[in-house]
Amino acid sequence: MxxxxxxxxxxxxxxxxxxxxxxxxxxxxxxxxxxxxxxxxxxxxxxxxxxxxxxxxxxxxxxxxxxxxxxxxxxxxxxxxxxxxxxxxxxxxxxxxxxxxxxxxxxxxxxxxxxxxxxxxxxxxxxxxxxxxxxxxxPLRLNIPGEDLPHVSHYFRDPHDYFRRRLLIVGGKNSAVEAALRCWRAGAQVTLSYRRATFDDRRIKHWLLPDLMAQIEAGTIGFLPETVPLAIHPGSVELCPTSGGAPRQHATDFVLLCTGxxxxxxxxxxxxxxxxxxxxxxxxxxxxxxxxxxxxxxxxxxxxxxxxxxxxxxxxxxxxxxxxxxxxxxxxxxxxxxxxxxxxxxxxxxxxxx
Ligand SMILES: Cc1cc2nc3c(=O)[nH]c(=O)nc-3n(C[C@H](O)[C@H](O)[C@H](O)COP(=O)(O)OP(=O)(O)OC[C@H]3O[C@@H](n4cnc5c(N)ncnc54)[C@H](O)[C@@H]3O)c2cc1C
Structure with a gap:
């Protein structure tokens, strides 16, 4: 028309x-x-x-x-x-x-x-x-095998989705940190994989980082620093140390890619x-x-x-x-x-x- x-x-x-x-x-x-x-x-x-x-x-x-x-x-x-x-x-x-x-x-x-x-x-x-x-x-794609599998998402919609399930969150900025805390508080078993060794407090809402660090120290949220995903499979993610060591399989039900x-x-x-x-x-x-x-x-x-x-x-x-x-x-x-x-x-x- x-x-x-x-x-x-x-x-x-x-x-x-x-x-x-x-x-x-x-x-x-x-x-x-x-x-x-x-x-x-x-x-x-x-x-x-x-x-x-x-x-x-x-x-x-x-x-x-x-x-x-x-x-x-x-x-x-x-x-x-x-x-x-x-x-x-x-x-x-x-x-x-x-x-x-x-x-x-x-x-x-x-x-x-x-x-x-x-x-x-x-x-x-x-x-x-x-x-x-x-x-x-x-979304900023990682372009790795398995990125489009149904249990993988670039969009965090609702913490309820992950209640009593294992969730691997990839990322270390605001959205990843906020998702990790909210999903853990909604009953998910959360692990965070981040390519850097530490978080940049200039990129994260000031009230979130102390909260996250307290959970990591207490062991309630898992943290895998200096790791990047190489491939995603049903039930696991292949994570590689950024230092170049051998990849390891991380068992998980869901994967949230908070990569921007x-x-x-x-x-x-x-x-x-x-x-x-x-x-x-x-x-x-x-x-x-x-x-x-x-x-x-x-x-x-x-x-x-x-x-x-x-x-x-x-x-x-x-x-x-x-x-x-x-x-x-x-x-x-x-x-x-x-x-x-x-x-x-x-x-x-x-x-x-x-
Ligand atoms: C979780 C989160 C929290 C945020 N918090 C804040 C905050 O506290 N403060 C803040 O200022 N910003 C915040 N932002 C960023 C905020 O969303 C953006 O700054 C804001 O949306 C930008 O407004 P905009 O009008 O420029 O563009 P947008 O809101 O992105 O609007 C662009 C529109 O254009 C449409 N569009 C795109 N391409 C086409 C096309 N080809 N044809 C027709 N339509 C098209 C899109 O559908 C969209 O509706 C946050 C973002 C996220 C993800």
Whole structure:
């Protein structure tokens, strides 16, 4: 199906930052269409059940809409999804969910956007495109035999799954440590395999590491430092010491690979956006968030490339929505984030100047 009437802006991705930008543009009457490959807030939908953000809730709030809760603590992924639904309803945002964008082509002074919803391919046109696609579309695979067996997962969904079962967790950063503690407390027999000798306390929530170390010392959570998996079999994992010694079989019922995620940059590549360095950071103008391809903007964590070092988060991406709104409309949005505007630093000064 071809939708011929061009939109002013097409936003690809309906995570928190894409939604925040959509509200900013909606409030000043810019004709916008937005797509998400899954449901809105898709990245939060695969988080483990009942996971708290480490960011406090006022730093996660978008478009000036406070996050309400009755406990004044950090919000969970589920609470945040309910909040995002409420924002979308409140501003009546036209979001096409379950409609992945598969191709972007520049044709004269506009872009052709090809999508692949379940009902068959569709095309749209827009004068400007904003990529708000995040940086976590794919798990970082180990590419070892057995990685796709049914008892192996890159996604930690619910500690209940591992009650009274043996679980080997591979990894040593936040997600692995949090999964180890939660699964052990839910009655799993947990062992952690990590390629390094010790944990890096800068990469782990400060309240988790002392807890984990206490369990390792007490012997309630097993720890196999300086080991990497070579192959996964039903009922066991072949672990190799990083020092190069002989591999050993570790018996387990389930394997959780907490090895991280990376962005899918195929849309950036199709458009010919310049990508720099090992993190493939896209080139963009920091004043406007316009990429090296005129008319294509970057909002949210996509701007950090495949982001292995996590430099961008929701809390420091609100200003992307402000910069893009100003580049398109000439004015900084009235409402952005939910923290005092001075927290935006430079953005605050520009807001004042407008
Ligand atoms: C367990 C966990 C805890 C975290 N805690 C925090 C925290 O405390 N604070 C914080 O700031 N961040 C946290 N993060 C990171 C946070 O999830 C990201 O910073 C945030 O989701 C980025 O928002 P975004 O809008 O840039 O991208 P995303 O939320 O990733 O949204 C991108 C959207 O684009 C869609 N999309 C991708 N490709 C396409 C396509 N081709 N077509 C259409 N749609 C597409 C995706 O489906 C997705 O919905 C955490 C992450 C994890 C995994």
């Amino acid at each position: 071809t939708h011929s009437s061009p939109y002013e802006v097409a936003i690809i991705g309906a995570g928190p930052i894409g939604i925040e930008l959509a509200v900013c543009l909606r409030l000043v009457g810019v004709r916008t269409i937005q797509f998400d490959a899954g449901q809105i807030g898709h990245t939060m939908t695969w988080w483990p059940r009942n996971t708290n953000f480490f960011s406090t809730s006022e730093r996660l709030a978008i478009a000036g809409v406070p996050i309400p809760n009755n406990h004044q603590q950090r919000t969970t992924g589920e609470e945040y999804l309910a909040y995002l639904r409420a924002v979308v309803e409140q501003f009546d945002l036209p979001i096409q969910s379950y409609e992945p964008v598969v191709q972007l082509t520049r044709v004269a002074n506009h872009f052709t956007i090809t999508t692949a919803p379940l009902t068959g391919p569709a095309t749209y046109t827009a004068r400007r495109v904003v990529l708000a696609i995040g940086d976590m579309q794919q 995620f990376r962005g899918d940059q195929s849309l950036l590549e199709q458009l010919g956006i310049t990508l720099y360095g090992p993190n493939r950071v896209p080139a963009f103008n920091p004043e406007t968030m316009e990429s090296s391809v005129p008319g294509v903007y970057l909002a949210g964590t996509v701007a950090a490339g495949i982001q292995q070092r996590y430099t961008l988060f929701i809390e420091n991406c609100h200003e992307h929505a402000g910069k893009i709104t100003r580049a398109i409309t000439g004015a900084w949005p009235q409402r952005l984030g939910d923290v005092p505007t001075r927290s935006y630093g430079l953005a605050f000064e520009r807001f004042e100047a407008n």
